[in-house]
Amino acid sequence: MAKNETVFHGERKSILGFFATGLPLLAVIIVLLFIVVIIGNFIVTGSGHLSWGFLTDSPRNMNTEGGIFPAIYGTVLLVLIMTLAAVPVGTITALYLTEYAKRTSIFARVIRFAVNTLAGVPSIVFGLFGLGFFIQTVGSQMDTIRYNGKMDDLRTTLAISSSPLANGQQATINDIKTFLANDEFDWSEQIRELEGYPEGTIAAVNSDRLVEYLSEKKELKWGKPSLIWAALTLALLTLPVVIVSVEEALRTVPREIREASLALGATKWETIRRIVLPNCIPGILTGSILAVSRGAGEVAPILFTGAVYSLQELPSSLSDQFMHLGYHLYILATQSPDVDATRPLQYATTLVLLGLTLALNLTAIMLRSRLRKRKLL
Amino acid sequence: MQPEQSEQSSHPRQKPDGAAKSPAVPHPPLTQKQRRIGERLIEFGIFSVSTTSIIFIFLIFLFVFREASPIFFGGSEEEKKDTVVAVAQTTSSTATATADTGEIESEQYNPNAKDLPTADSGSNSTAPKKEGSGTSSDESEVYNPEAKDIPTQSTASSTDTGVATVASSDESEVYNPEAKDIPTQSSVGDSANTPVATTTPSATTPESTPPAPSTAQNDADRARQIVGEDYPILEHESPVKVSYLAYDNWQPNSEHPRYGIYPIIVGTLKTTFVAMLFAVPLAILAALYTAFFAPKWIRETLKPAIELLAGIPSVVLGFFCLMTVASLVQTLFGLDFRLNSIVGGIGLGLAVIPIVYTICDDALRAVPQSLREASLAVGASEWQTAYRVMLPAATPGIFAAILLGIGRAFGETMIALMATGNAGTFNWSFAEPVRTFAATIGAEMGEVVFGSPHYQVLFFLGVLLFIFSFIINFITEFYVKERLIKKFRGA
Numbered sequence: 059m060a061k062n063e064t065v066f067h068g069e070r071k072s073i074l075g076f077f078a079t080g081l082p083l084l085a086v087i088i089v090l091l092f093i094v095v096i097i098g099n100f101i102v103t104g105s106g107h108l109s110w111g112f113l114t115d116s117p118r119n120m121n122t123e124g125g126i127f128p129a130i131y132g133t134v135l136l137v138l139i140m141t142l143a144a145v146p147v148g149t150i151t152a153l154y155l156t157e158y159a160k161r162t163s164i165f166a167r168v169i170r171f172a173v174n175t176l177a178g179v180p181s182i183v184f185g186l187f188g189l190g191f192f193i194q195t196v197g198s199q200m201d202t203i204r205y206n207g208k209m210d211d212l213r214t215t216l217a218i219s220s221s222p223l224a225n226g227q228q229a230t231i232n233d234i235k236t237f238l239a240n241d242e243f244d245w246s247e248q249i250r251e252l253e254g255y256p257e258g259t260i261a262a263v264n265s266d267r268l269v270e271y272l273s274e275k276k277e278l279k280w281g282k283p284s285l286i287w288a289a290l291t292l293a294l295l296t297l298p299v300v301i302v303s304v305e306e307a308l309r310t311v312p313r314e315i316r317e318a319s320l321a322l323g324a325t326k327w328e329t330i331r332r333i334v335l336p337n338c339i340p341g342i343l344t345g346s347i348l349a350v351s352r353g354a355g356e357v358a359p360i361l362f363t364g365a366v367y368s369l370q371e372l373p374s375s376l377s378d379q380f381m382h383l384g385y386h387l388y389i390l391a392t393q394s395p396d397v398d399a400t401r402p403l404q405y406a407t408t409l410v411l412l413g414l415t416l417a418l419n420l421t422a423i424m425l426r427s428r429l430r431k432r433k434l435l
Numbered sequence: 436m437q438p439e440q441s442e443q444s445s446h447p448r449q450k451p452d453g454a455a456k457s458p459a460v461p462h463p464p465l466t467q468k469q470r471r472i473g474e475r476l477i478e479f480g481i482f483s484v485s486t487t488s489i490i491f492i493f494l495i496f497l498f499v500f501r502e503a504s505p506i507f508f509g510g511s512e513e514e515k516k517d518t519v520v521a522v523a524q525t526t527s528s529t530a531t532a533t534a535d536t537g538e539i540e541s542e543q544y545n546p547n548a549k550d551l552p553t554a555d556s557g558s559n560s561t562a563p564k565k566e567g568s569g570t571s572s573d574e575s576e577v578y579n580p581e582a583k584d585i586p587t588q589s590t591a592s593s594t595d596t597g598v599a600t601v602a603s604s605d606e607s608e609v610y611n612p613e614a615k616d617i618p619t620q621s622s623v624g625d626s627a628n629t630p631v632a633t634t635t636p637s638a639t640t641p642e643s644t645p646p647a648p649s650t651a652q653n654d655a656d657r658a659r660q661i662v663g664e665d666y667p668i669l670e671h672e673s674p675v676k677v678s679y680l681a682y683d684n685w686q687p688n689s690e691h692p693r694y695g696i697y698p699i700i701v702g703t704l705k706t707t708f709v710a711m712l713f714a715v716p717l718a719i720l721a722a723l724y725t726a727f728f729a730p731k732w733i734r735e736t737l738k739p740a741i742e743l744l745a746g747i748p749s750v751v752l753g754f755f756c757l758m759t760v761a762s763l764v765q766t767l768f769g770l771d772f773r774l775n776s777i778v779g780g781i782g783l784g785l786a787v788i789p790i791v792y793t794i795c796d797d798a799l800r801a802v803p804q805s806l807r808e809a810s811l812a813v814g815a816s817e818w819q820t821a822y823r824v825m826l827p828a829a830t831p832g833i834f835a836a837i838l839l840g841i842g843r844a845f846g847e848t849m850i851a852l853m854a855t856g857n858a859g860t861f862n863w864s865f866a867e868p869v870r871t872f873a874a875t876i877g878a879e880m881g882e883v884v885f886g887s888p889h890y891q892v893l894f895f896l897g898v899l900l901f902i903f904s905f906i907i908n909f910i911t912e913f914y915v916k917e918r919l920i921k922k923f924r925g926a
Contacts, residue, residue, distance in 0.1 A: 078818040082724030085717045086737060089788060093744050096755050096785075147487050154485035158478060171912055172489040178839065178908045179901060180846020182873045183499060186880075186897040191498040194885070294491055301488075325470060327477045355748025358848035358873070362880050384750040384849075391754050392853055408751050419746035423739045 097412065104409030107402040113410070117368065126407055131372055132285075132365075132380030133354055133414075139289035139376075140296065140353045145346045147293075148300030155301075156308040157330060177298035181358040188291035188363040189283075197280035197287060205276045209269055212248065215241055216265045223265040230260050234268065251275045279377050286376040288364030295359055296349035303348055303426075307341015308334065310429055344425040351418035355411070357384035383411045496901060503894035506675050666693055675888040680895070685859035685870065687879065687889045694892050698861040702776065702869030706855060707844045709780020709865065714787040715837055721788075722795035727821045738796065745789035753853035756782035761854065768866075772856060776869040779855035783847055787840040794839060798832020799825060835915040842907040846900055848873035872896050 115125025151169065159166035215221065215238075222229035222237055231252055238245040251272055255261065263271070280286075311334050319329040357365075365385035373380045387407045394400050659668065666682055668691050669675070675694055682695025721741060725734045761778045764770065770777075802825050810820040826833075856868020857878060876893050883890040 075816060075818050078822060079728055082720040082728055085720030086724045086741075089717055089721050089741055089744070089792075090737075092785060093740065093747075095759075096747065096752070099755065099759060100751070147484055150481050151485035151488060154481050158481060169485060169489060171908075172492045174912060175492055175905055175908045176488055178842050178904045179495065180842075180848070180873055180904060182846065182848040182876050183495065183897050183901050183904075186499050186502075186876065186894060187495045189880070190502045190894065191494060194502075195498065294495075297488060297491075325474050327474050351746055355746075355750065357748070357750050358877060361848075361877055384748055387750050387754060388849060388853065391757060404754065408754055411748060412751055415746055415748055416743065419743060420739075423742065427735075427739070 097416070100405060100408050100412055103402075104405035104407075107406035108409060112406055123403070126383065126386060126403075126410065128369055128372055129381040129383045129386045129407070130410070133383045135373060136285060136289050136292065136360070136364075136380060136382065137350050137353050139285065140292040141346055141350055143290055143293035144296050144300050144349055145342065148297050148345065148349075149304050149342055151297075152301045152304035152308060153330065156305055157326070157334070173298050173301050176294070181295060181356050182361075184291050184295050185359040185361055185363055187294075188287050188359060192287040192290060193281060193283060193363065197278075197282070197284075200280040201276060201278055204279065205273075208248075209273055211243060212245070212272065213265070213269055215243065215245075216268070223263075223268065226264060228262040228264045230262050231255050232260060234263075247277050248272055251277075282377075283362060283364040283379060284377040285364055285373055285380050288360045288380070291359045291363050292353045292356065295356060296352050299349045299352055300345040303345030304338070304342050306426075307338035307344065307429060310341065311337050340425055340429055344422045344429065347418050347422040347425070351415045351422065354418070355384060355415045357382070357388055360385060383407060383414070387411060496898075496905075499894055499897045499901060503891050503898050505888075505891050506677055506680075506895050666695070669693075669888075671887065671889070673888065675892055677895075680892065683861040685875075687892065692889065694888075696896070698859045699870050699872055699875055699896070701861055701863065702855070702859070703845060703871040705776040705863070705865055705869055706779045706783055706851065706871055707841060709777055710783035710787055710844045711837070711841060713781055713784035714840060715791060717784075718788045718791035718836075718840075719795050719833060722792050722799055723821060723826065726796050726799035727817070727825065741792050742789055744785065745793075749786055749847060749849040750853075752782050752785050753850040756785075756850065756854035770866045772866060772868050774854055774856035774868055775866050776855060777865050779851055779869065779871075780865075782850040782854045783844045786847055786850060787844050790843055791836045791840045794836035795829070795833050798829040798836065801832065802828045831915045831918040835911045838907050838911050838915075842904045845871075846873050846904060848877045852877050872900055876900075 112125045113130065114127050116127055118124035151173075155166055155169060159169075216223045218224065220237075222233045235249050235252055238249055255271065315333055315337075316329055319333045320326070324332070360382055364379050365382040366379045367381070367386065367389045369379065369381055387404060390400050390404045390407065391397075655668065666684070667679065669679070671692060679694050680696045682693060683697040684693040684695045685698045686693045725737050725741075729737060756778050757774070760781050761773045764778050764781070765773050768777075806824055806828055807820055810824040811817075815823070851871040851874035855871060855874060857870055857874060858868035859870040859875070860867065876896050879889070880893055883893065
């Protein structure tokens, strides 16, 4: 009887079991198929257009031909600044969470909850935050301070004895412009604004009226979408990635080493600085690489915080706008005037972007697996 | 942590004073007290830097809410505008009530008013096709009574909607006798005659009424026809209240903007549903495979391979859907629209699969081995154990994975922008183009004026997204983890 039961169960097991074990395998195959198809599709279609010239030239002819070098340059610059902002803060936070926080501390729980929430916030909301906080509040305030300082400088300059407006005199706009051009400070912004003085360049003004007119013409330097704000927004976005990776790396350092160091008389900070941190540099590296790959791929936060489609010259200061690979692809694919002509360009751009992110991801994954193996030792 | 080293020889191991230090040994670089202060400072520094994440979460909510706050608090000016609109409506309704033919007349004169500003068709051109067909059908209804009442000449004038000047001479001859004939017309005649007066400068009978109030009424009527029955007529600068968002028409760029977010909600729900339907079974089954059925070497290679999918930027996924998946779906199902919520849902699903997979895999592997061994010991096979013991045991984790996947699908922008078709119409069919929350923000934010009501509404959508993701995280953190802990304690 027992034998019959086993056989019966065995038969039932084998048919149902076949499906039960087959379905998960099928699912894995489907997912892998998608990955292969996606990557393969872009390799096949994009490599035709890929060339060294493509990578180093600038776009020509309204972005229908030429290379994508400014986009690569902008992406690299953006990611660099983002890493400089995110990795230190993330490392320190992870350090606090693993080393300094007590096990039952509410504060640590709150920080972890905040980090998890940050990880879950949609990327477009980061873009809105960048617009509402960094650009409209911080940037605008910086511009106001900078401009007020400039206006004070202008007042003092106009009050010196060689100025045509000294001692409450009046002078024509032309005279003022020549005076400012010969001054040692850089008044080019103001001179440009004076060109458009409503009553013409031969009208006579006094010092107060001039400064009043120019005060309203605050030129936006920091209060507009630019590289620094996009980089900071992305740093906020990738902060959770860095924190989680560094925490994982910090945990791989065995307790015994820490305890030995403390037993030898080192303080906590000395232990961290000399023993723990050097040991988890691979982990910090993994975290930064993952953050970089995420930052290079995210387009939503930079849609209105700094990325543009075409530029006259490469970004040279933090307040410039920049081109970005992902943003370039998005605009090319959806809004370019001649979609068919730019099709090979789109595929090639995708290939470059994919290649970049996948290479970074693979490096990070390999680093991480090596880290984990060391933990088992 | 640090044992206090004091000058006094109270410590048992400390040597007597004279022999503590020989003169040849150099002093340590920092005294004990300095080290302690330095240590405290560093600790404080680390502590304050790590509050960054908490601070920024608050700041994000604060500043996004701040830009959207006029929607919650604005509205005092809007009351006045409502009364003005109401007055215009009551006058037109009384006018139509006084004379039956008067009603037809006022409708007749409306297409006249429509002929004049050609900007009207221009402002509605930005609307998607469905909405455009809606308004033109309105106009055709209005044209019909005119065609019935007045023979040939007016039919000719009614069919050519384009140039007012060519038809103007006809219209003046057609409309003027009617203006004289019907006495009640004169009270409403202001509205009737002024468009005629503007097209034909001199030859008509004296209807020298000032154009301002009557064109306002005409505008109000026309606006009412455009906007619909139960929505306030807004201009681009008029402040928006939260109640204006509970409407099923999203047209912020037309002449009288409508900010109803129901189409966006429905669009987001549709794409998320398709994404979840596509991604969750695949991801859970794949996690099951790598957690239980795969040999170790396969698991080592498969897990990073599936996580590679997480490394593909969402722009690339969106582009892939736009190019390949859309054509595939269209040829497979024979749909009208190439980009619809199914294509968008597949794209979002591709983005969600890695998240659900990773968390499910961790959850499944976190189930205690004792459960597995016990199940095998009572005679279940491997797969029976997996499906009936381990999978249910990992339910809180799987639930958390699905929740986080939903959160990601809601907030994903680039795929939704590129692959969903971006038409903000309200219907429940899956084969129509849709608009999601994030796509709306992403698409329209670049073109709004800073501080305008449209800008505020977009920030309001951002607030909604933030609150939604916050709630999902909250549930995942507290509710799911509690359940998980309780389950494994055996409570």
